[in-house]
Amino acid sequence: MTADSGGELTPDASAFHAPTHPYRWAMLAGVWLIYFSFGIFVASMAPLVAPITAELGISHGAMGTVLGAWPLVYIGASLPAGALIDRMGPRRSIMLCTLLITLSGILRGVADDYLSMFLAVAVFGLGGPLISIGAPKVMSLWFEGKERGIAMGLYISGPAIGNIMSLSLTNSVMMPLYGGDWRAVLFTYAGVAVLCGVLWVLISAHPASRTMEQQIAAEPKRSQIQVFGELLAEPVVRLILVMSVGMFIFNHGLNNWLPEILRTGGMDAATAGFWASVPTAVGIIAALTIPRFATEDRRLLVLGLLILSAGVATMLLHLSAGPLLAIGLMCQGVARGAMMAVSILVLVESRGVDSRNAGAAGGLFFSAAEVGGVLGPVLVGAIHDLTGGFAASLYMMTAICAALLMFLSWLKRLM
Structure with a gap:
């Protein structure tokens, strides 16, 4: 017993x-x-x-x-x-x-x-x-x-x-x-x-x-209001929550609209569907390999490279075909597969978070992140209707990636 x-x-x-x-x-x-x-x-x-x-x-x-x-x-x-x-x-x-x-x-x-x-x-x-x-x-x-x-x-x-x-x-x-x-x-x-x-x-x-x-x-049980309050009092936690919104705008926005982005670039539906599967396949490989390199001394570096990969993807997806488009799709897959895992790893390893309140911290993360998950597809669709294409939506995502890199530099100073 x-x-x-x-x-x-x-x-x-x-x-x-x-x-x-x-x-x-x-x-x-x-x-x-x-x-x-x-x-x-x-x-x-x-x-x-x-x-x-x-x-x-x-x-x-x-x-x-x-x-x-x-x-x-x-x-x-x-x-x-x-x-x-x-x-x-x-x-x-x-x-x-x-x-x-x-x-x-x-x-x-x-x-x-x-x-x-x-x-x-x-x-x-x-x-x-x-x-x-x-x-x-x-x-x-x-x-x-x-x-x-x-x-x-x-x-x-x-x-x-x-x-x-x-x-x-x-x-x-x-x-x-x-x-x-x-x-x-x-x-x-x-x-x-x-x-x-x-x-x-x-x-x-x-x-x-x-x-x-x-x-x-x-383990002693505490009021969940107290637990959430203590987590939100940590500047690192608050910043990661803000960053999670941007990450999910990128992930969900591209995940839902990528076939259509490729089709409007000149591909037929079948070809667009094939190329749209590339980020998913690359994402599996990235998920299996990249997080293991996110050790304590280089965790933020790995996250920064993943955000940079996302930014490169948003720029190369403006192209309609060719090897640079393939590189862009692979960059999207790398970011898609590992960015969330490494972000959660940063969160659960940050000051004020341990195994006792990791569930509450995860709840905060996904509550914030899924706001981006809902906004991403909506924003891409709305901007397309306003402009008649996906270029402006991709520029928006490039700007979000640049903002994430700025937030990351701030996060580095806080940790």
């Missing part, structure tokens, strides 16, 4: 040190699986827009609000999710995440009108923060030093691979397999989430995970 009847830790549990325990890699694998299922659902609706709008009789404008339902809920749910993770511990909170992802998938499959589909997608916004925030919480508990960067890079690849599989297999394999029944496709993806959830339950039931849970339960 790890705790006595009064809930106090036994000497064995008190001496438990997760960052040196071999089971930390199994916990990482469990987190990866849940984040993978999250990534599948993030991208699951885009390939199904045509059959869903046709069957439910809704316009593309209405479908746009359906696709945007979960990020809006995500913003509001991030702060309470972070607090919940710090109190419940990651084992149970990530389990809850799996239930909500599965519920969203099932509700999408049975939706029969605009409102029911909107609410089904919105439920996903309740589960999303639990894994987005819970994953770095697990990394802060089970890893330290250089290994923490490696672990963050590995788990970030989960949603990216889920995205790619969903986008590439939905129309080429799943829809033909089910005779064009989009509801069956969504039920299948819900089944994948269930399988990942079962594996997480089995992995997190290990005695080492239970011991960690006892350690979290034994």
Whole structure:
């Protein structure tokens, strides 16, 4: 047993040190699986827009609000999710995440009108923060030093691979397999989430995970208002939150509009789709390799190079073809794959943040960042309508990258 009847830790549990325990890699694998299922659902609706709008009789404008339902809920749910993770511990909170992802998938499959589909997608916004925030919480508990960067890079690849599989297999394999029944496709993806959830339950039931849970339960609990107040009192935390908005404007703005940017540059739809997949593929490689180099002595340097890569991408995307465009797409992929992971690493390693309040810090990060996640696609679309092209939007993103570099120099002085 790890705790006595009064809930106090036994000497064995008190001496438990997760960052040196071999089971930390199994916990990482469990987190990866849940984040993978999250990534599948993030991208699951885009390939199904045509059959869903046709069957439910809704316009593309209405479908746009359906696709945007979960990020809006995500913003509001991030702060309470972070607090919940710090109190419940990651084992149970990530389990809850799996239930909500599965519920969203099932509700999408049975939706029969605009409102029911909107609410089904919105439920996903309740589960999303639990894994987005819970994953770095697990990394802060089970890893330290250089290994923490490696672990963050590995788990970030989960949603990216889920995205790619969903986008590439939905129309080429799943829809033909089910005779064009989009509801069956969504039920299948819900089944994948269930399988990942079962594996997480089995992995997190290990005695080492239970011991960690006892350690979290034994920590003194503080008012979440006090926790958030202490975090926001740290200038480094506030600055990282501001920077996260700009980073997500870049990521989400380009992620959503890149195929159209390439198409208006002269590519046909199929070619644009192929080239638009380049940043995703490069991003997976970047997520797996770059964060491990973000050690304490060069973390800000790595982040600066990633921001610079993002800026170069926004300039080269003005081109319509050629090797420089390919370089721009690869630069976008490098920034897309590693910038968020390294930013979170800077946050959880900053003054005033530790494993006890990493969930709350993650909640603040994603609450701020997803404002940029919503603004990015909206700004790019609105500027396009005003100017008749994407050049002004790309100039805006270049300016944001320049501002991020200035903020980074300020951050360096504060740390």
